[in-house]
Amino acid sequence: MRICIDMDEVMVDNYQRYHQLFEEQQGRKIDPKEYYGKRIYDLPGIESMRDELRNPGFFRDLPVMKDAREVVSELYEHYEVYVVTAATEFKHSFTDKWEWLEEHMPFIHWERIVFCGNKSIVHGDYMIDDKVSNLRTFNGTGLLFTASHNVHDTGYHRVANWLEVRDFFRQERAAEQASEG
Numbered sequence: 001m002r003i004c005i006d007m008d009e010v011m012v013d014n015y016q017r018y019h020q021l022f023e024e025q026q027g028r029k030i031d032p033k034e035y036y037g038k039r040i041y042d043l044p045g046i047e048s049m050r051d052e053l054r055n056p057g058f059f060r061d062l063p064v065m066k067d068a069r070e071v072v073s074e075l076y077e078h079y080e081v082y083v084v085t086a087a088t089e090f091k092h093s094f095t096d097k098w099e100w101l102e103e104h105m106p107f108i109h110w111e112r113i114v115f116c117g118n119k120s121i122v123h124g125d126y127m128i129d130d131k132v133s134n135l136r137t138f139n140g141t142g143l144l145f146t147a148s149h150n151v152h153d154t155g156y157h158r159v160a161n162w163l164e165v166r167d168f169f170r171q172e173r174a175a176e177q178a179s180e181g
């Protein structure tokens with residue numbers, strides 16, 4: 001069973017850095033309610049925030065999403081886990097993401113890391129991603145990881161955090177064991 005897992009806004013908590021950037025640029029803190037239903041850099045006047053993603057190092061020092069390391073490690077024990085991340089848009093993100101994985105998810109073998117552009121090239125049984133556009137073209141079952149920009153999207157099993165991901169796959173394994181008798 002193959003599970004494809006996204007990095008940004010799934011394994012990686014990009015929001016803390018966005019909040020820092022917002023404060024640096026705007027001189028005040030932002031409340032997540034202000035960008036509920038969209039991306040933070042879709043707010044008027046701060047579109048330039050997205051340019052930061054082009055800078056070397058942007059993707060290197062982002063924090064791990066809460067409980068991601070523990071749960072990805074558990075999944076890695078039971079499934080063929082692949083990290084599938086769009087990396088070709090921002091050229092410096094390759095090295096940053098590689099080093100981030102080496103530091104925070106050292107148990108993931110390099111053969112299980114896929115840096116891609118369009119994720120429709122990837123096949124598997126499950127995909128955990130915050131973008132509906134990635135789940136839409138996936139051949140298997142999509143799990144939508146809740147993010148500010150997808151709160152109004154429907155049609156996919158939603159997971160609000162990593163403990164819900166853990167419970168989803170624990171239930172899958174329990175059901176499989178029960179059917180095997």
Ligand SMILES: [Mg+2]
Binds near residue numbers: 008009
């Ligand atoms: Mg993402």
